[in-house]
Amino acid sequence: MTGLTDEEIRAVLAAAMGYDNRRPGDLNVAAWQEASEIGRWTLGEAVEAVHQHYATRTDFLMPGHVTQHIRAARRTAPMPAERQLPTAPPAEPERVRDFMAQIRRSLGWTQRATTASDPELDHVCPHERCRAGKHRPCGYRLTRGTHQGEWRAIKGYHHSRTQAARQETNR
Structure with missing residues (x-):
């Protein structure tokens, strides 16, 4: 000073x-x-x-x-009162889903539903952590916590699997 x-x-x-x-x-x-x-x-x-x-x-x-x-x-001089942010209860899962959907829409991200006839399912997923087999959904294996080792499917497909399906249809 x-x-x-x-x-x-x-x-x-x-x-x-x-x-x-x-x-x-x-x-x-x-x-x-x-x-x-x-x-x-x-x-x-x-x-x-x-x-x-x-x-x-x-x-x-x-x-x-x-x-x-x-x-x-x-x-x-009196010490400044310790500042404490007001706490709010955690958001309900429905509210989180609605909020995330609103963000996706505002960013222009579209998410299509997966079906059994998707061309991606005709290919093994090349994504390193996924490697889902033919006719299996993309996902990942949990590496930490109480659910370690469990498989979690994701919505949609990994980009590399979609690219592989596009290359196959363009041949």
Whole structure:
């Protein structure tokens, strides 16, 4: 963090001028700016420190007073409340399906129903994880969890199986 700018230091000194009639010059601004960098002041904290100082004390305000007040205020400031996002119950499966269908439609993805007469079923699926035999649906074997090793069919066919069927019909 850098110290306050010249204009900000002048604003802090202007607040002090209202109390003690000081007449700061460029050298004062430079010195206070250096102190603001060392003390890591913010403009709001520094101006508040000036007001707090003169509300409770009568001695001439120095940069050290400002730094002391800022540090004390930071130590006693309440910690921000821990933010917690509101939790919602998990979405129902029907809602998830409807939402995913809406996304597919908005992206222009079409999903055709599979039938026993599909040309893809006349070919072994070349997809590495599938390798479904002729007349068998495409899918994958689960590799983790309590259902490890189970076969799960997918809707439609792997792209490589569809390509193989197209090549065969184009011959």
